[in-house]
Amino acid sequence: MRGFNAEEVAELYQQHTDETGQIFEPAATALVFELTDGQPWLVNAIARQLTEEIAPDPGTVITPAMVEIAKEILIRRQDTHLDSLAERLREDRVKAIIEPMLAGQELPNVPNDDRQYLVDIGLLKRDPAGGLVIANPIYRDVYAMAR
Numbered sequence: 302m303r304g305f306n307a308e309e310v311a312e313l314y315q316q317h318t319d320e321t322g323q324i325f326e327p328a329a330t331a332l333v334f335e336l337t338d339g340q341p342w343l344v345n346a347i348a349r350q351l352t353e354e355i356a357p358d359p360g361t362v363i364t365p366a367m368v369e370i371a372k373e374i375l376i377r378r379q380d381t382h383l384d385s386l387a388e389r390l391r392e393d394r395v396k397a398i399i400e401p402m403l404a405g406q407e408l409p410n411v412p413n414d415d416r417q418y419l420v421d422i423g424l425l426k427r428d429p430a431g432g433l434v435i436a437n438p439i440y441r442d443v444y445a446m447a448r
Contacts, residue, residue: 304339307331313344317352323359332368338437340423347371376442386424386443395419399444402435 305313310333314325337343350371351363379387389395394415401408408416416433419425428434435441 304337305334305341305344306339307334310334310337310339310344314348317348321352321359323352323356323361323363325363326365328365329363329368332365336368336372336438338426340437340439343375343437343439346375350374372439372442376439376446379443386440387446389422389424390444395424398425398433399435402433403441403444408433 311327311330314330314333318324333344333347337347347368351367354374355367355370356363390399394411397411398408398415398419416425420427420433423436424440425433426436435444
Protein backbone atom coordinates (compact mmCIF):
# COMPACT_ATOMS: atom_id res chain seq x y z
CA MET A 302 0.00 0.00 0.00
CA ARG A 303 1.36 3.40 -0.92
CA GLY A 304 1.58 6.17 1.64
CA PHE A 305 -1.12 8.77 2.08
CA ASN A 306 -0.57 12.30 0.86
CA ALA A 307 -1.39 15.23 3.15
CA GLU A 308 -4.89 15.66 1.71
CA GLU A 309 -5.68 11.97 2.21
CA VAL A 310 -4.56 12.13 5.86
CA ALA A 311 -6.88 15.11 6.34
CA GLU A 312 -9.73 13.25 4.58
CA LEU A 313 -9.20 10.16 6.73
CA TYR A 314 -9.29 12.17 9.92
CA GLN A 315 -12.30 14.11 8.62
CA GLN A 316 -14.15 10.79 8.39
CA HIS A 317 -13.65 10.42 12.15
CA THR A 318 -14.90 13.98 12.66
CA ASP A 319 -17.96 13.30 10.50
CA GLU A 320 -18.77 10.13 12.49
CA THR A 321 -18.07 11.41 16.01
CA GLY A 322 -17.97 15.20 15.90
CA GLN A 323 -14.40 15.17 17.27
CA ILE A 324 -12.35 17.84 15.54
CA PHE A 325 -8.71 17.64 14.54
CA GLU A 326 -7.10 21.06 14.37
CA PRO A 327 -5.66 21.51 10.87
CA ALA A 328 -2.21 21.96 12.42
CA ALA A 329 -2.60 18.59 14.19
CA THR A 330 -3.45 16.83 10.94
CA ALA A 331 -0.54 18.56 9.19
CA LEU A 332 1.80 17.45 11.97
CA VAL A 333 0.66 13.85 11.64
CA PHE A 334 1.54 13.96 7.96
CA GLU A 335 4.89 15.61 8.70
CA LEU A 336 5.82 12.99 11.31
CA THR A 337 4.66 9.98 9.32
CA ASP A 338 5.16 11.06 5.72
CA GLY A 339 1.79 9.39 5.20
CA GLN A 340 2.93 5.88 6.21
CA PRO A 341 -0.49 4.18 6.59
CA TRP A 342 0.24 2.16 9.72
CA LEU A 343 1.64 5.21 11.52
CA VAL A 344 -1.21 7.51 10.41
CA ASN A 345 -3.75 5.05 11.76
CA ALA A 346 -1.79 4.20 14.93
CA ILE A 347 -1.52 7.87 15.84
CA ALA A 348 -5.24 8.38 15.20
CA ARG A 349 -6.08 5.38 17.35
CA GLN A 350 -3.86 6.63 20.17
CA LEU A 351 -5.38 10.10 19.96
CA THR A 352 -9.03 9.10 19.81
CA GLU A 353 -9.01 6.06 22.10
CA GLU A 354 -6.38 6.91 24.73
CA ILE A 355 -5.40 10.58 24.82
CA ALA A 356 -8.73 12.21 23.94
CA PRO A 357 -11.52 9.60 23.97
CA ASP A 358 -14.16 12.30 24.61
CA PRO A 359 -15.42 13.40 21.17
CA GLY A 360 -15.82 16.90 22.60
CA THR A 361 -12.05 17.20 22.97
CA VAL A 362 -10.35 18.93 20.05
CA ILE A 363 -7.21 17.15 18.86
CA THR A 364 -4.20 19.51 18.96
CA PRO A 365 -0.60 19.33 17.73
CA ALA A 366 0.57 18.89 21.35
CA MET A 367 -1.59 15.76 21.58
CA VAL A 368 -0.08 14.46 18.33
CA GLU A 369 3.40 14.85 19.84
CA ILE A 370 2.28 12.87 22.90
CA ALA A 371 0.82 10.13 20.69
CA LYS A 372 4.05 9.94 18.71
CA GLU A 373 6.14 9.56 21.86
CA ILE A 374 3.83 6.85 23.21
CA LEU A 375 4.09 4.88 19.98
CA ILE A 376 7.87 5.12 19.95
CA ARG A 377 8.19 4.09 23.60
CA ARG A 378 5.69 1.27 23.25
CA GLN A 379 7.42 -0.09 20.17
CA ASP A 380 4.38 -1.83 18.73
CA THR A 381 5.08 -4.66 16.31
CA HIS A 382 5.52 -2.35 13.34
CA LEU A 383 8.05 -0.11 15.10
CA ASP A 384 9.73 -3.00 16.86
CA SER A 385 10.35 -4.66 13.50
CA LEU A 386 12.15 -1.50 12.39
CA ALA A 387 14.49 -1.79 15.35
CA GLU A 388 15.03 -5.46 14.47
CA ARG A 389 15.99 -4.55 10.91
CA LEU A 390 18.83 -2.44 12.26
CA ARG A 391 20.56 -5.66 13.25
CA GLU A 392 20.87 -6.64 9.59
CA ASP A 393 24.34 -5.81 8.30
CA ARG A 394 23.11 -4.35 5.03
CA VAL A 395 20.66 -2.12 6.88
CA LYS A 396 23.24 -0.98 9.45
CA ALA A 397 25.73 -0.17 6.70
CA ILE A 398 23.33 2.43 5.31
CA ILE A 399 21.30 3.69 8.29
CA GLU A 400 24.15 4.25 10.77
CA PRO A 401 26.10 6.69 8.56
CA MET A 402 22.86 8.50 7.70
CA LEU A 403 22.05 9.00 11.40
CA ALA A 404 25.59 10.23 12.03
CA GLY A 405 25.31 12.73 9.17
CA GLN A 406 28.06 11.00 7.22
CA GLU A 407 28.27 10.12 3.57
CA LEU A 408 27.12 6.64 2.68
CA PRO A 409 29.95 4.19 2.16
CA ASN A 410 30.17 2.24 -1.04
CA VAL A 411 27.20 -0.11 -0.61
CA PRO A 412 25.51 -2.18 -3.30
CA ASN A 413 22.62 -0.52 -5.10
CA ASP A 414 20.54 -3.61 -4.31
CA ASP A 415 20.92 -2.87 -0.59
CA ARG A 416 19.84 0.73 -1.08
CA GLN A 417 16.86 -0.35 -3.14
CA TYR A 418 15.95 -2.97 -0.54
CA LEU A 419 15.60 -0.24 2.10
CA VAL A 420 13.46 1.84 -0.26
CA ASP A 421 11.32 -1.17 -1.18
CA ILE A 422 10.55 -2.03 2.44
CA GLY A 423 9.77 1.60 3.22
CA LEU A 424 12.63 2.43 5.58
CA LEU A 425 14.11 5.01 3.22
CA LYS A 426 12.74 7.19 0.46
CA ARG A 427 14.31 9.00 -2.41
CA ASP A 428 14.87 12.67 -1.66
CA PRO A 429 13.56 14.94 -4.44
CA ALA A 430 16.88 16.84 -4.17
CA GLY A 431 18.75 13.57 -4.77
CA GLY A 432 19.96 10.73 -2.61
CA LEU A 433 18.16 8.81 0.10
CA VAL A 434 16.59 9.95 3.38
CA ILE A 435 14.98 8.14 6.27
CA ALA A 436 11.32 7.67 5.38
CA ASN A 437 9.87 9.83 8.17
CA PRO A 438 10.75 11.50 11.48
CA ILE A 439 9.19 8.73 13.58
CA TYR A 440 11.40 6.12 11.94
CA ARG A 441 14.40 8.39 12.55
CA ASP A 442 13.52 8.50 16.26
CA VAL A 443 13.09 4.71 16.41
CA TYR A 444 16.45 4.19 14.71
CA ALA A 445 18.14 6.64 17.08
CA MET A 446 16.72 4.84 20.11
CA ALA A 447 17.80 1.45 18.79
CA ARG A 448 21.43 2.47 18.35
